[in-house]
Structure formats: structure tokens, C-alpha cells
Amino acid sequence: MSLREQTTLYASDATTEEQREAFLSGDIPVAVYGLGKMGLPLAAVYAETCGNVVGADIDPDVVSAVNRGDCHVQREPGLDELVSETVAAGALSAVESPTEAARDATIHVAIVPTPITDDDEPDLAILQSVMESIAAGLTPGDLVVVECTVPPGTTRDLLLPMLEAESDLSREEFGVAVCPERTSSGRALQDIRGAYPKVVGGVDEESTRVAELVYGELTDNEVIAVPNETTAEAVKVFEGVYRDVNIALANELAKIADAADISVNEAIETANTQPFCDIHKPGPGVGGHCIPYYPYFLIRQFDEEFSLLTTAREVNDSMPAFTVEKVAELLSEEEKSVSDSRVLVLGLTYRPGVEETRAAPARPICADLTERGADVFAADPVLPNADGFDATKLPLEALADYDFDAAVLVTDHDEFAGIDWAGFDPMVVVDGRNSLDLSWTDHRVYTIGGD
Ligand SMILES: NC(=O)C1=CN([C@@H]2O[C@H](COP(=O)(O)OP(=O)(O)OC[C@H]3O[C@@H](n4cnc5c(N)ncnc54)[C@H](O)[C@@H]3O)[C@@H](O)[C@H]2O)C=CC1
Numbered sequence: 001m002s003l004r005e006q007t008t009l010y011a012s013d014a015t016t017e018e019q020r021e022a023f024l025s026g027d028i029p030v031a032v033y034g035l036g037k038m039g040l041p042l043a044a045v046y047a048e049t050c051g052n053v054v055g056a057d058i059d060p061d062v063v064s065a066v067n068r069g070d071c072h073v074q075r076e077p078g079l080d081e082l083v084s085e086t087v088a089a090g091a092l093s094a095v096e097s098p099t100e101a102a103r104d105a106t107i108h109v110a111i112v113p114t115p116i117t118d119d120d121e122p123d124l125a126i127l128q129s130v131m132e133s134i135a136a137g138l139t140p141g142d143l144v145v146v147e148c149t150v151p152p153g154t155t156r157d158l159l160l161p162m163l164e165a166e167s168d169l170s171r172e173e174f175g176v177a178v179c180p181e182r183t184s185s186g187r188a189l190q191d192i193r194g195a196y197p198k199v200v201g202g203v204d205e206e207s208t209r210v211a212e213l214v215y216g217e218l219t220d221n222e223v224i225a226v227p228n229e230t231t232a233e234a235v236k237v238f239e240g241v242y243r244d245v246n247i248a249l250a251n252e253l254a255k256i257a258d259a260a261d262i263s264v265n266e267a268i269e270t271a272n273t274q275p276f277c278d279i280h281k282p283g284p285g286v287g288g289h290c291i292p293y294y295p296y297f298l299i300r301q302f303d304e305e306f307s308l309l310t311t312a313r314e315v316n317d318s319m320p321a322f323t324v325e326k327v328a329e330l331l332s333e334e335e336k337s338v339s340d341s342r343v344l345v346l347g348l349t350y351r352p353g354v355e356e357t358r359a360a361p362a363r364p365i366c367a368d369l370t371e372r373g374a375d376v377f378a379a380d381p382v383l384p385n386a387d388g389f390d391a392t393k394l395p396l397e398a399l400a401d402y403d404f405d406a407a408v409l410v411t412d413h414d415e416f417a418g419i420d421w422a423g424f425d426p427m428v429v430v431d432g433r434n435s436l437d438l439s440w441t442d443h444r445v446y447t448i449g450g451d
Pocket residue numbers: 033034035036037038039056057058059062098111112113114126129130147148149181182183184185289290
């Protein structure tokens with residue numbers, strides 16, 4: 001029998017123990033589709049576990065980097081070494097063609113982008129193209145795993161019918177499970193290996209059993225099997241929309257704190273000392289291609305207003321303008337106007353240490369300041385340039401050569417701790433992340449929500 005015939009998973013004659021043995025000894029080939037911030041760490045952990053992983057990524061630079069044993073995902077502790085080790089051991093390799101990867105795989109793991117369109121519709125085109133590739137290579141006994149975040153109902157109503165229609169298999173011959181990625185950039189390996197329980201939900205009991213078997217070997221934490229694939233999709237999206245609504249509450253409380261002349265951060269920190277409260281932090285906006293997108297995975301999917309989710313999005317999307325308005329107010333109190341000012345924006349990425357600018361609040365902040373006539377400069381230690389931002393990028397070490405009328409801290413990268421604030425002429429500063437202590441300087445500081 002060929003290797004493929006020996007070791008299948010779904011509805012296999014082998015016992016669960018034999019399947020576990022086969023998986024751990026590399027007899028069950030794995031394909032991971034998408035080798036980005038989440039896909040590469042996931043593929044590497046699969047490779048360290050089972051020793052037989054092919055990653056598929058349409059970016060040739062990603063594929064060649066991986067095959068050299070290089071890690072293109074920055075600032076992930078341990079990932080450089082793990083990629084280099086697993087590639088050197090022949091446990092991990094990469095190809096550009098998802099169809100090629102699908103041909104020999106028994107476990108197919110999709111972890112490609114699931115963004116939203118300009119009019120806030122979930123955009124599943126990339127995931128659908130991966131499903132077509134998988135369908136072309138699907139064989140009896142395979143398991144398809146959806147790690148991407150998708151609107152609840154996507155696997156049941158879109159992906160499973162696609163796999164059935166475009167492969168020559170019936171529903172009874174292959175498994176599908178939703179096993180959502182619950183990982184944060186900057187701590188991917190520890191999250192994937194078990195910082196939190198792994199959620200799995202299959203389209204049927206056999207799919208759930210196989211997903212439990214596989215993820216029981218990947219994670220040191222427990223595996224939580226939910227009743228079905230749609231529940232697993234909902235768990236992931238609910239986690240994200242909880243965060244967006246909570247941050248919107250913090251942002252609204254920040255505006256109330258201004259009116260009440262108190263520090264919202266003090267009040268939130270104290271309120272959170274009892275277990276029924278976990279109010280998040282206010283800030284100049286909510287970025288990334290997850291939290292600001294996930295509410296639309298519900299609002300548009302179920303085609304209802306869902307006023308709380310919609311209002312939370314409006315509150316969070318209002319924070320960049322709120323931040324710029326604060327800059328304008330402080331400048332005018334110094335008898336200056338934004339139009340004649342030189343403004344420094346600190347932090348362009350959506351959060352510290354992550355080279356990702358999708359939905360970053362700094363983009364509308366720079367645009368608004370520019371629109372108002374300011375001369376906008378930006379510093380960001382993890383971005384090579386300020387492409388896509390209305391700002392002139394300055395290296396950190398050049399800041400001392402400039403004087404600014406105002407500065408806005410949007411994303412508090414660790415590297416900003418080294419800024420010599422005393423070296424600047426007095427200016428106004430809007431601290432978007434409650435992370436500056438400039439009380440010892442002559443700068444005039446406003447902290448969102450009060451310090
Ligand atoms: N970034 C995060 O913090 C988290 C993201 N997620 C989810 O993980 C998924 C992937 O997100 P990231 O890794 O951050 O995206 P990313 O943008 O960092 O990486 C995506 C990778 O997929 C590749 N790709 C694009 N089209 C492809 C195709 N047709 N076939 C194969 N590869 C293709 C790209 O070249 C890129 O290397 C998304 O569904 C996201 O919702 C889940 C948890 C955390």
C-alpha cells in the first residue's frame with residue numbers, strides 16, 4: 001500500500017492510538033496554507049510535533065525564505081530557531097502552489113487572511129481559493145482544518161459544500177473542523193503550544209474526534225470540543241467583538257472622565273480590582289486586521305443592525321478624530337494653530353512590536369493633521385517606511401535634530417522609552433496610551449482619559 005493508503009484519519013479502520021502513533025511518526029502528511037504571522041508559527045509547531053509539514057504560500061519570497069530555514073516573521077520569540085531546526089530536519093518545507101501542497105496532504109490547515117472589503121463586507125475570496133486547491137487534492141480519510149477567523153456559518157454553508165462539489169468525494173469520506181487560531185503576534189509559539197485551551201468543532205462527530213486527536217498533540221493545554229463547526233467559528237468571533245465593545249466602553253468612559261475631570265485610567269484600574277469588571281484601556285483607536293473587522297463578521301453575516309456592535313465600531317472609529325481635536329485644542333491654548341504646526345506622530349503600526357498597519361489609527365490621525373495643514377512627521381521603529389501614511393518618517397535618532405509644536409503618542413513601542421523629551425523645546429503632547437510620564441518636563445501633556 002502507498003504511504004497515503006496506510007495512514008488516514010477520518011473514518012479510518014485504524015484505532016485512535018494507531019492514528020496518534022502514525023501522526024507523531026510523520027506518516028500523516030500535513031499541509032498548512034498561509035505562512036504569515038500566524039501560519040508560519042503554526043506550521044512550525046505542527047512540524048515539531050509530526051515532522052511532516054508542507055507550507056503553501058503564494059508569496060515566493062516567503063517560500064524561498066522558509067526553504068532556506070529563514071523566518072520572515074519578526075519579533076516572535078523562538079520562531080527563528082524553530083523554523084531553522086524544522087527545515088533543517090526536513091520536517092518543514094514550503095511550496096508556492098496550494099494545489100501542489102494539497103496533493104500529498106492528509107491534514108489540510110487553512111490559515112490565510114480573511115479581511116473585510118472597503119464596504120465592510122467579509123472577504124473570503126482567499127480562503128475560497130485555498131478550499132478549491134484542497135478540494136483538488138482531497139482524498140478519503142483527509143481532515144480539513146479551518147484556523148482562519150470566519151463569520152459563523154461559513155464552514156457549514158460555504159466551505160463544506162465547496163469541498164464536496166469540487167472534490168469527487170462524498171461528505172462521508174472526509175472530515176472538516178473549525179479550530180480557530182487564538183494567538184497574539186509577539187507570543188505566537190507560546191499561544192499555539194497552549195497558553196489557552198484549543199477550541200475544536202467538527203461538521204460531524206468523527207471530524208471533531210480527529211481534530212481532538214491532532215490538537216491534543218499540538219497543545220499542552222486542554223482541547224475543548226464544541227458541538228459543531230459554527231459554534232467554534234462563533235467562539236472566535238465572540239472573543240473579538242467582546243474586545244471591541246469593551247474598548248469602546250473604555251473610550252466612552254475616557255470622554256466622561258474628561259468631563260468629570262478625573263483620570264479614567266485610575267478609575268478603570270480601581271474598578272477592575274473586583275472580579276466582575278475587566279474594563280479595557282482607552283486609546284486613539286482600534287487597529288489590526290482582527291478586532292476592528294470581526295464585528296462585521298456578525299453584522300453583515302446576519303444582516304441585522306446589532307446596534308451595540310455598530311455603536312462600538314462608531315465609538316472606536318471616532319477616536320482618531322478625537323485625538324486630533326485634542327491636539328488642536330492644546331495648540332490653540334498655546335495660541336498656535338495646527339495649520340502652522342510641526343507635529344510628531346509616534347507609532348504607526350496598530351500595536352507595539354507588530355509590523356502590521358491594517359486599520360491602524362495612525363493613518364487617519366496623520367491624514368487629519370495633514371488635512372488641517374500641519375507638517376506631519378512620524379517615528380516607528382518596526383516599520384521600514386511610512387508608505388500609506390501622510391507623514392514624513394524620521395529615524396528615532398534624528399528626532400533630537402527637530403523641534404515640534406506637538407507630539408501624539410499613538411502606539412507605544414518599547415523603543416520610545418529612549419526618547420530624550422528634555423531635548424525638545426516645550427510642546428504639547430497627546431499621550432494616547434497613558435504611557436508617558438513627562439511631569440518633570442515643560443511639555444503640556446493631555447492623556448486620553450486623563451493621567
Ligand atoms: N494576526 C493575528 O493576530 C491573528 C490572525 N488570525 C487569523 O489568521 C488568519 C491569517 O492571519 P495572518 O497570519 O495575520 O495573515 P498575514 O497577512 O500575516 O499572512 C497571510 C499569509 O497568507 C499568504 N496567502 C495569501 N493568499 C494565499 C493563498 N491563496 N494561498 C496561500 N497563501 C496565501 C500571504 O502571502 C501571507 O504570507 C486570518 O484569518 C486571521 O483572522 C487569528 C488570530 C490572530
